[in-house]
Amino acid sequence: MGRNPQLNAEGKLTHLLTLEGLPAEVITGILDTADPFVSVGEREVKKVPLLRGKAIFNLFFENSTRTRTTFEIAAKRLSADVINLNIGASSTSKGETLLDTIDNLCAMNADMFVVRHSESGAPHLIAAHLAATGRTDVHVVNAGDGRHAHPSQGLLDLYTIRHYKRDFRDLSVAIVGDVLHSRVARSLIHGLTTLGAPDVRVIAPATLLPAAVGALGVRAFHDMRAGLAGCDVVVMLRLQSERMKGALLPSPGEFFKHYGLTADKLALAKPDAIVMHPGPMNRGVEIDSAVADGERSVILPQVTFGIAVRMAVMSTIAGN
Amino acid sequence: MATLAIVNARLVDPATGLDRPGTLCIRDGRIVATGDAPRDFRPDTTLDARGLVVAPGLVDLAARLREPGLEHKATLESELQAAVAGGVTSLACPPDTDPPLDEPGLVEMLKHRARMLNQAHVYPVGALTQRLAGEALTEMGELAEAGCVAFSNADHPLHDTQVLLRAMQYAQTFGHRVWLRPQDPWLGRGGVAHEGEVATRLGLAAIPVVAETIHLATIFALARATGSRVHVARLSSAAGAALLRAAKAEGLEVTADVGIHHLHLCDVDVGWFDPQARFVPPLRSTRDRDALRAAVADGTIDAICSDHAPADDDAKALPFAEADPGATGLELLLPLVLQWARESKLPLAAALSRVTCRPADILGIDAGTLRVGAPADLCVFDPDDPWRVTRDALASQGKNTPYAGREVVGRVRWTIVGGNIVHAAAAGERASIR
Numbered sequence: 001m002g003r004n005p006q007l008n009a010e011g012k013l014t015h016l017l018t019l020e021g022l023p024a025e026v027i028t029g030i031l032d033t034a035d036p037f038v039s040v041g042e043r044e045v046k047k048v049p050l051l052r053g054k055a056i057f058n059l060f061f062e063n064s065t066r067t068r069t070t071f072e073i074a075a076k077r078l079s080a081d082v083i084n085l086n087i088g089a090s091s092t093s094k095g096e097t098l099l100d101t102i103d104n105l106c107a108m109n110a111d112m113f114v115v116r117h118s119e120s121g122a123p124h125l126i127a128a129h130l131a132a133t134g135r136t137d138v139h140v141v142n143a144g145d146g147r148h149a150h151p152s153q154g155l156l157d158l159y160t161i162r163h164y165k166r167d168f169r170d171l172s173v174a175i176v177g178d179v180l181h182s183r184v185a186r187s188l189i190h191g192l193t194t195l196g197a198p199d200v201r202v203i204a205p206a207t208l209l210p211a212a213v214g215a216l217g218v219r220a221f222h223d224m225r226a227g228l229a230g231c232d233v234v235v236m237l238r239l240q241s242e243r244m245k246g247a248l249l250p251s252p253g254e255f256f257k258h259y260g261l262t263a264d265k266l267a268l269a270k271p272d273a274i275v276m277h278p279g280p281m282n283r284g285v286e287i288d289s290a291v292a293d294g295e296r297s298v299i300l301p302q303v304t305f306g307i308a309v310r311m312a313v314m315s316t317i318a319g320n
Numbered sequence: 321m322a323t324l325a326i327v328n329a330r331l332v333d334p335a336t337g338l339d340r341p342g343t344l345c346i347r348d349g350r351i352v353a354t355g356d357a358p359r360d361f362r363p364d365t366t367l368d369a370r371g372l373v374v375a376p377g378l379v380d381l382a383a384r385l386r387e388p389g390l391e392h393k394a395t396l397e398s399e400l401q402a403a404v405a406g407g408v409t410s411l412a413c414p415p416d417t418d419p420p421l422d423e424p425g426l427v428e429m430l431k432h433r434a435r436m437l438n439q440a441h442v443y444p445v446g447a448l449t450q451r452l453a454g455e456a457l458t459e460m461g462e463l464a465e466a467g468c469v470a471f472s473n474a475d476h477p478l479h480d481t482q483v484l485l486r487a488m489q490y491a492q493t494f495g496h497r498v499w500l501r502p503q504d505p506w507l508g509r510g511g512v513a514h515e516g517e518v519a520t521r522l523g524l525a526a527i528p529v530v531a532e533t534i535h536l537a538t539i540f541a542l543a544r545a546t547g548s549r550v551h552v553a554r555l556s557s558a559a560g561a562a563l564l565r566a567a568k569a570e571g572l573e574v575t576a577d578v579g580i581h582h583l584h585l586c587d588v589d590v591g592w593f594d595p596q597a598r599f600v601p602p603l604r605s606t607r608d609r610d611a612l613r614a615a616v617a618d619g620t621i622d623a624i625c626s627d628h629a630p631a632d633d634d635a636k637a638l639p640f641a642e643a644d645p646g647a648t649g650l651e652l653l654l655p656l657v658l659q660w661a662r663e664s665k666l667p668l669a670a671a672l673s674r675v676t677c678r679p680a681d682i683l684g685i686d687a688g689t690l691r692v693g694a695p696a697d698l699c700v701f702d703p704d705d706p707w708r709v710t711r712d713a714l715a716s717q718g719k720n721t722p723y724a725g726r727e728v729v730g731r732v733r734w735t736i737v738g739g740n741i742v743h744a745a746a747a748g749e750r751a752s753i754r
Contacts, residue, residue: 005592017592020521099637119639120523121593128592129637146641147523186523210520211528 005127008136012320015127015140016313018149019190027194031159034305034312040077041307050315051080054111058084059101060143061117066279067143067153070303071114074310080111098122099129106130112139112318120146139317147181152313153278154187156306158195160298161233163305164274168192172199174227174269175218176259177237177286178208180248184278185237186216193217203227204259207248224259228268236261236277239286252285262288266296274298323347324739325363326700329374331355334673335689344374346696349739354690365741369700372733375672376688377409377440377697379679381577382553383628383650385442387433388426389418394630394717396433396442399650402716403440404743406651407699407732408626410680410687411440415447416474422447422458424466431467439742441697443469443683445499448487452476457487460496469683470497472553475600477505481538488548497682499551500539502560503601507531512641514556514604518587524640527602529557536560540567543574551682552576555621556601558611565620575682576620579627580656581647583613585722595636595643596722599627616674617664623679624660626653630718648718655728658703668703698736705731 004021008014013026040048056075058068068084075082087101096104102113115123123142130138144150158168165171173192179185179202192200193216200218202209213220221227228234243249261275275287275297283289292299324346331354332339338354345353345361353361383403386394403411413430415421421430427444434442446468450456453476460471471491478484478500491498511527513519519526536552540563543550555561555578567574581599586609590597597603615621629646636643653675661671680688687697707713709723735743 097634097637098639117639119641121641122639124593125595125637125639145523146639147525149523183523186521211515211526212517212520215517215520 005124005131008320013317014136014320015123016151016317017123017127017140017142019151019154019187019194020149022194024194024196027155027158027191030155030309030312030316031162033316034159034308037308037311038305040311041304046077047079048077049079051075051078051318054080054318055109056080056082056112056114056314057105057110058082059087059113059115060085061087061115061122062144064116064144067116070306071143071310074307075314077307078311078315080314098125102126102129106135106138110138112141112314114141114143115145116143117145120148141313141317144183146183147186148183149187150183151187152306152310153184154191155313156302156309157188157235157276157278158191159305159309160276160302163301164298165232168195168197171197171233172201172231173197173233173235174201174203174231175235175237176203176224176227176261178239178243179204179213179237180208180210181240181243182237188235189216189218201227201231205249208243224265225268228265231269232273234261234266234269234273234275236275236287238278238280239282256285260284260286260288261291263290263294266291276302279303322739323361323363324365324367325357325361326367326369326374329369329372329700331690332373332375332669332672333690334376334669335677335691337669338690339667339669344690346736346739349696351690351692351694351696353692367700367734372700372702373668374690374698374700376676376690377699377735377737378407378653378675379683379685379688380408380411380628380650380653380675381623381625381679381682382579383408383411383413383626384416384630385413386630387417387430393632393635396437398715398717399628399630400434400437400439400442402648402650402714404735404737405715405732407654407701407735408650409440409697409699409735409737410443410683410685412443412445412469412683414445414472414474415452416476420447420452421445421468422450422452424459424462427463427466427468440737441687443467443685445469446471448473448498449478449483454478454480454483457490460491461494464494464496469685470499470551472499472501475501477503479505484538485542485546488542488546488550492546492548497549497551499553501553501601502532502535502539502555503527504531504535507534512598512602513590514587514602516587516605518590522590522593529559529604529608532557532560532601533563536563540572540574543572549573554579554601554627555612556582556604557608561611561615561620565615568620575622577623577625577679578612578616578621580624580649580653581627581722582609583616583624583660584656585609589722590640593640594722595638595640596647596720596724598640598643598645599647600645613660613664617666622674623682624653624657624674625679626650630716631720633719636720644720647721648714648716650716651714652709652721652723652728654699654701654732655730658730659728696736696739699732700734700736701730701732703730705729707731
């Protein structure tokens, strides 16, 4: 497998591709860097000059509003020039290949690519291509690739958990829903296990869990009530409507009955448990409105922290 | 006519288990003596094979030549050159060309082109169904007359078990053998990697082992019902090898092969999405790999093939799931078989039987032996000569290999087809590693 492709020769982060295999101090470093950036967003002038003159390309091969917007805001608060490219199609269905697109944007002196792609591994491919062509000063941030990873989301989830719970070493975290297709879940699981969370649980029907989920260092539950018992953090995953097609689930209604988060199920978690969701939410499918809007929900703070964390990611890798 | 003697050789004939020093004599394209030269034999040409093994030319059950239609990946010229550079003197090519080999004219053209090039013998495998669509049967009789030695649907799924049953019955009627790659089309749908820890970590759509075993069970049940001779192509799992073992024990007329890469690599080699490690069927777990190695060693799996799949660089410069599957293999077959033999502590003759006489039997061709009277299709190689797998070292137009940059051991010195030297590596290359 070789060296982790997102670390440079000095072991410093040069791309953010996945949280898997990142040293704990690198993750903690980003979370610490994000701290002061939270207050930047609260100021009258919401800008710091850290990335002034840098050209950051938001390269979205898959549609996204929220992630692209928060990356754009984060880059602008760092004073970078942001160019949004919504390609909205896989690299094979259009004339130009993914790597041709990258070469062209490099010719425009891009400094960083924020990439979302429907295929797992696309950002790794770009990073390998940049390395092979000697462009070690160009950085890649994975903004979600297929089912594989969404590391900036994982980091903002970790930031949120740390903000409310202070320490990971005593936590029980339950991740509920479509783990099979979820890059959010994979990134959060790697982050939590790296930072020493002793009890990470996934809760889903067998059709929505990957075959070897235990190898990720989590405990699998099919019974949501058993899985939520005594946990400190509940992370709900978004359920895509197309999951009804491939015989993975019979109906949203039945899913909600068994795996939707309601107040009475949440009562099984610790009294101070927080509720998270990466968004966008399907109210009444994976989460009840009363819980989503309730006092234990930290879903909107996640969004706020997400900008600070993405500022931390971009300034960290550009600075290395 | 022409006579050739290969002297000072280590003669290895997998068909008989012969492994002894001596001379091999060729007259008019056939082997006329092994061991000692007849007293009256006056060779026109003498090759000194000191330190070299003289074995039958390799017989490869799956080498894609990419013609017709996929010449941007490879051509007959480039791949037949690669074949003889790898010591392969007979090869079967799957029907997954563009258009597929479902028309006698296409097969005749391919045979004709191959004959003109006068290198390795080419044995086309005809399409089992028209356009490989899994619906209507091809004209197997016509295709066989044109030169097809067997029929398969390549890697294209055959969803309809009634079509599968009838294809087997029809082929059986005329004595043709059906080659099938076992993968349930539904369970493997959309999958690109072995269902296991690696696919889970990387978020790759998975193909479970049960996709192979379910289809194998179907194939064996239909073979039992029809009495068909079936060849199972590209086994990938321990459970699949166990089912094959049981089918053979039961007395079904089944044979099987495995791709050489599946004896050496496993899903961990995918690393961080290396497209060079994307294969169809997928590389599975180390346990599966070890079971496949054992199944070839004990004869359950009859043959090892290169599963040669040359691809252009662009087809591999894509995200893992979008990249072309497969690797160039003709020139790596021999060194990788030798490596497997060394690691499995198998005698050379036994190991080489999996790439010579056994696949020749499956194809029903007169090849893969040093028997007197057999065609003089030979591979003369140095079993200890190491070389590095680089773009320049490969004659194949496909430079796609997970072995790029790695060192392998075993290099072909001469390849002889029908008594003619069709490939000669420059002498003095031994141990020359750059």
